[in-house]
Amino acid sequence: MRKKIVAGNWKMNMTPAKAVELVNTLKDQVNTEAVDVVFCPPFVCLPAVLEATKGTNIAVGAQNMYFEESGAYTGEIAPSMLVELGVKYVILGHSERRQYFAETNETVNKKVLKAIEHNLVPIICVGESLEEREQGITIDLVRLQTKIALKDVKAEDAKKVVIAYEPIWAIGTGKTATSMQAEEVCAAIRTVVAEIYSKEVADEVRVQYGGSVNGGNANELFNMGNIDGGLVGGASLKPEFASIVNY
């Protein structure tokens, strides 16, 4: 039985002081026994959030990292920096990074391999634009994104990754994929993982849905057979996040 995982992607919101306030509002409200809970604040808030979540079962994730160990990469963050802080997860390949910061399937794959090397759990984001959905290529595209992201990842490691299906048209728009639409693509992701590795690996890998998840729709989405939780943007900045976790 896969444990559900709900992660809050705070995106470029909060300051360290505000982050502590948010953690203090949420930390006693979220039930971490039934669900793995991850807060993913901006880099500069990581130390404050790690401190504020001490003594809880809430894990902390970063929203990105670079695929080199160190060096002349102005403005980038290396995996070892995250690990030393106590960060456990890292979101990779978010559509906003693909769209605004030239992230590609290939750079996502390099980052996935590097994260695994450092024992960080990658939350790999895949998903189609509205145009791609209308062209009927959603499943092909998501299969390709998943295959390239997992290239050279060993079966034992693939079991531990999290894949987040986030249709771009549902992000920040208030337009959620229906539970059937989300389930169809999350199931296709599990199928491609089974094809690359085995049914055993596919049964263990956790597939989240993301895109306008809120307190009102989480229950239906998370009860679908192939949806193992959510990657939450806007609603992760509010007390409502607790009702998503406690769906």
Ligand SMILES: O=C(CO)COP(=O)(O)O
């Ligand atoms: O991009 C998302 C999470 O990574 C989803 O954002 P929203 O929940 O704000 O739609």
